[in-house]
Amino acid sequence: MSSLPQEKIALHWFRRDLRWHDNRALHAALDSGHAVLPFFVFDRAILDDLNAKDDSRVTFLHDRLTSMDGQARAHGSGMWVEHGHPLDVLTSLCDRFDVAEVHTNEDYEPYASKRDANVREALKALGVAFHTHKDHVVKAPGEVTKPDGLPYTVFTPYSKRWHANLVEADLKSAPSENHLDALVAWGGKDVPSLQTMGFQRSAIEAPEALVELDVLKHYADKRDLPATRGTTRISVHLRFGTVSIRELAKLGFKHSEKWLTELIWRDFYQTIIHAFPHSAKDAFKPKYDRIPWRHDDAHFEAWKSGMTGYPLVDAGMRELNATGFMHNRVRMVVASFFCKHLLLDWRLGERYFAEKLLDFELASNTGGWQWASGSGCDAAPYFRVFNPTSQLEKFDKQLAYVHKWVPEFGTSRYPAPIVEHKMARQRAIDTYKQALASG
Numbered sequence: 001m002s003s004l005p006q007e008k009i010a011l012h013w014f015r016r017d018l019r020w021h022d023n024r025a026l027h028a029a030l031d032s033g034h035a036v037l038p039f040f041v042f043d044r045a046i047l048d049d050l051n052a053k054d055d056s057r058v059t060f061l062h063d064r065l066t067s068m069d070g071q072a073r074a075h076g077s078g079m080w081v082e083h084g085h086p087l088d089v090l091t092s093l094c095d096r097f098d099v100a101e102v103h104t105n106e107d108y109e110p111y112a113s114k115r116d117a118n119v120r121e122a123l124k125a126l127g128v129a130f131h132t133h134k135d136h137v138v139k140a141p142g143e144v145t146k147p148d149g150l151p152y153t154v155f156t157p158y159s160k161r162w163h164a165n166l167v168e169a170d171l172k173s174a175p176s177e178n179h180l181d182a183l184v185a186w187g188g189k190d191v192p193s194l195q196t197m198g199f200q201r202s203a204i205e206a207p208e209a210l211v212e213l214d215v216l217k218h219y220a221d222k223r224d225l226p227a228t229r230g231t232t233r234i235s236v237h238l239r240f241g242t243v244s245i246r247e248l249a250k251l252g253f254k255h256s257e258k259w260l261t262e263l264i265w266r267d268f269y270q271t272i273i274h275a276f277p278h279s280a281k282d283a284f285k286p287k288y289d290r291i292p293w294r295h296d297d298a299h300f301e302a303w304k305s306g307m308t309g310y311p312l313v314d315a316g317m318r319e320l321n322a323t324g325f326m327h328n329r330v331r332m333v334v335a336s337f338f339c340k341h342l343l344l345d346w347r348l349g350e351r352y353f354a355e356k357l358l359d360f361e362l363a364s365n366t367g368g369w370q371w372a373s374g375s376g377c378d379a380a381p382y383f384r385v386f387n388p389t390s391q392l393e394k395f396d397k398q399l400a401y402v403h404k405w406v407p408e409f410g411t412s413r414y415p416a417p418i419v420e421h422k423m424a425r426q427r428a429i430d431t432y433k434q435a436l437a438s439g
């Protein structure tokens with residue numbers, strides 16, 4: 001590390017916006033008239049909770065920050081990366097430098113909202129301004145509301161209002177990439193290694209940050225077919241902001257309304273988690289917390305390892321374990337099987353996804369799981385139970401996806417179903433019915 005700045009500076013705090021281009025908070029910081037020190041914190045509060053030492057998200061972040069540090073150095077600057085608690089890092093940065101203001105992009109999840117409120121207070125006490133900016137959604141929580149000002153809890157009217165409320169500014173780029181000469185000139189310092197943070201490299205590779213126009217063109221027809229390249233696989237990049245949502249939304253407007261609708265689902269779930277933070281842990285509809293979930297370790301283990309005897313479920317779980325990704329249609333099937341056929345608590349399934357998904361995002365994950373369990377906003381009625389065998393016939397008729405992930409399917413090595421469909425379906429309906437009627 002060398003030549004630390006003496007003059008007044010601004011800080012840009014990177015979180016889920018790991019890119020130099022079209023980054024609103026970074027753009028505002030670069031526009032502040034102060035030289036900008038870009039920094040990132042590997043947050044101990046999050047990292048300490050991760051079970052796997054080769055966690056794929058930590059590797060992804062590490063690779064990305066190393067490459068961003070290289071890009072910053074090419075501009076005579078560098079990324080300030082620390083492993084610690086954000087509040088401690090920020091206060092020590094304010095101690096060390098003459099900080100005029102801190103910029104960051106908004107994050108609507110419960111932990112982040114609390115963290116940012118604490119940071120705001122602490123910076124205020126130090127006389128440092130804290131500016132947050134909308135960046136990782138097109139429409140932020142509070143921007144798409146019912147006429148009475150309350151948040152929508154049903155997707156279709158939300159989506160209509162999303163379109164109606166859209167203004168040019170929502171999609172306007174913030175050309176931060178053109179102002180990188182305003183980064184603080186300093187010698188840089190090493191990004192902490194995975195090992196010093198107690199991690200190892202994961203074998204899981206992220207897909208490229210590229211939306212193929214050919215995929216968008218056929219999206220409406222192919223998006224439900226897990227054996228084809230029918231969806232974009234851009235989710236991890238949206239999660240960590242290595243792509244700009246505004247650029248993607250513009251592609252959606254131009255090439256696929258159907259795909260744009262999926263991006264709007266993402267905004268919708270951000271709104272839900274912000275307005276109803278309890279839904280991260282408890283049923284969105286409280287009466288669903290009365291369901292007497294079964295406790296069955298053997299079934300939970302069979303589901304996790306892709307050994308349920310239902311080939312579409314098993315293929316999905318094995319894809320997840322091997323790649324950190326699962327196709328959306330299959331996520332719906334395995335989650336429904338978990339909550340309905342196995343009658344296991346959706347929270348356990350949600351936590352397993354949270355551990356394994358490279359694109360894990362609390363809002364979409366709890367949204368998806370609560371949709372499957374029936375307890376969520378806008379969920380299907382509880383008595384609609386996906387049949388995993390007819391889902392297979394509909395979406396992987398040629399068994400291409402199943403053969404890829406479950407090569408022993410059709411041989412004596414493949415397990416028999418751990419539950420019988422008809423019995424399990426009826427058991428779910430009866431249990432839900434009774435629980436929802438009580439109290």
Ligand SMILES: Cc1cc2nc3c(=O)[nH]c(=O)nc-3n(C[C@H](O)[C@H](O)[C@H](O)COP(=O)(O)OP(=O)(O)OC[C@H]3O[C@@H](n4cnc5c(N)ncnc54)[C@H](O)[C@@H]3O)c2cc1C
Pocket residue numbers: 223231232233234235236238239262263265266269326327328329331332335353357359360361362364365366368369372
């Ligand atoms: C049980 C369950 C859990 C899920 N957990 C997550 C999660 O942790 N993180 C996550 O990003 N998505 C989650 N999803 C939503 C969806 O499955 C993934 O976003 C999608 O499979 C990612 O693949 P893709 O990038 O190829 O999607 P595409 O079909 O190409 O869609 C483009 C983008 O739109 C967004 N999107 C698509 N579908 C949804 C949806 N139903 N809800 C919200 N956003 C959506 C994603 O950001 C996605 O990358 C979950 C869905 C279910 C049913």
